Amino acid sequence: MWPLGLYKSVVRVLFPLRQNPVQEVAAELFGVSQATVSRRWNTLLPAVEKVLAGHVPGPAEASAGRIVLIDGTLVTTWDRASEGTRMFPGKHRDTGFNLQIAATLAGDLLAVSEPVPGSRHDTFARGQSHFPEALTEREKLGDLGYLGTGMHTGRRKPPGRERSAGDNEANRSINTLRTAVERAIAHPKDWKVLATRYRAPTRFPAVIKCHQDGHSPRLPQKGLVTPP
Template identity: 35%
Template structure:
């Protein structure tokens, strides 16, 4: 929670209200927008955007954490149901000393995340991030995704999952 009220009655007023600040922090998380871009969108300086993100992102994470299923909860949710598995890359800055983030397939640096969903599109589980260079099959084997699928009614994945228990049409 916030350590002090967002809009204090004394001192310099904030450059935006709490609702807008939460919107900015969520956009930062969801779209991986740069702080400079977000500042330009709302006519707020980059340092102010940085302060908003620094304060609100941990709070948003804590609030949403209860809605993120663990691998054990995901296993219960998929029992007897067919699931879909896919990997995605979340782009990030290019750090010369971190070659493991480079994904040749995607031509960018980032983190690989594995996702499990149901046929109706309901998301079930998202793995912890892996280096961007991690191939889908390796990520499948090294995360709880394989165990989730093993306890499901079967799984479908793209050709990146050939050699796993998934059907790869």
């Protein structure tokens, strides 16, 4: 029943999380059938998540005394005809999920939200993630996409006028600080399952949960990923 054995079966589950190969390729490398690869994935992926859950601090604890940077990123997936419009953001001209990333000023990853369809705005995705509740007592910085959320953001150009010197200086200061969140976004994307086009959108939330160990803390609230 378990031709690979438990250890190799777990390795076989972790391998596609890191490298994102098609199942036929994984089967060839491990010397088993594609059906065996699929069964191990479906059986052990939830088990890996449960075993590793709880080994990282919660976001409130991890961010204590820190300013939190928040930004969104698109993680591409294959298109599905029934989901194409919802998954396709005009800004990126590609299909995928919107992930909200919370990070420190040092670029350390604090949290990754549960994915929402890529067509949804960052403000909506942030609200769905419950970041406001998880990080309620923290000073937070975001880009202009988060105007009106209570976060510290830059200032838009007034209609028919140029920004004042003070506004320009404030925007430069905020943008300089926010570069750290781009480094934090790069951490989860060093796994090819997020850096390349994932093939099974319906399973994507579970993949997000399981790949984050060592990158971000556990977020137990509704609407937030609970990484292992």
